[in-house]
Amino acid sequence: MAQKMTDDQWRAFVSHGTRTGKLSTVRADGSPHIAPIWFLIDGDDLVFNTGKDTVKGRNLARDGRVALCVDDDKPPFAFVVLQGRAEISEDIDEVRRWATRLGARYMGEERADEFGKRNGVPGELLVRVRIDKVLAYASVSD
Template sequence: MQNMSRDEWWAFASDGTRTGKLATVRVNGAAHVAPIWFVLNEQDGYDEVVFNTGAESVKGKALRRDPRFSLCVDDSTPPYSYVVVQGEATLSEDLDESLVWATKIAARYMGEDKADVFGKRNAVPGELLVRGRITKVTAHANVAD
């Protein structure tokens, strides 16, 4: 097993259409984990995870109440690798900003040819843009080696 550098974990988490598994905490203290589409972004000297979610979803409600989250991105084939980031979310309902990011996210997961359609579908009232400032990263490659 080897620790990944910042460049290595960034490339790993951004590769292809790997989804993230987002962990938040429900109001009763129970953990909630859900797969998400996301992109990474460098913003004013810090790294962030950017994604959309419904304002009334479990994720949306949890992040409004407590902005802390964890996100795991993994490769489930040998020799296995993973990245876990911890962060603090800022939520926005700005539809113009949401459209920019929803389109970038859609391009990653659905392809450039469908990015505009999916971007517009996800940048609507009732959807939140989540910009999660990364505060800690644990990243290991070749876990089974």
């Protein structure tokens, strides 16, 4: 039987290794748009970068509602869904700082600066989502 994760458990789960998130944003017609992202948890916030002119960047500028799903696709399976509202910043220093931190998580410390420079440029956004709701379950198939 599925077991609800504690706050510490879901935070450890989503922060483990290089698990990506599947981010859902709201299109202008109300339909969902889903894209994989690199992300970090910063306190009670979800943080990621995206391009200002991407579908998700445009969606977030218009409607900040988001949901992010992180899952383990191996038995006994687990998942976490985070929901909240996004705030967008174009502060290039912040964009670069977080792009570097994201690069460190997903590509390793030795390539962090490379990804910070590549993704911390004008036209990129820093997205910070205050997490309002968490659904988190482990051992789904048990």
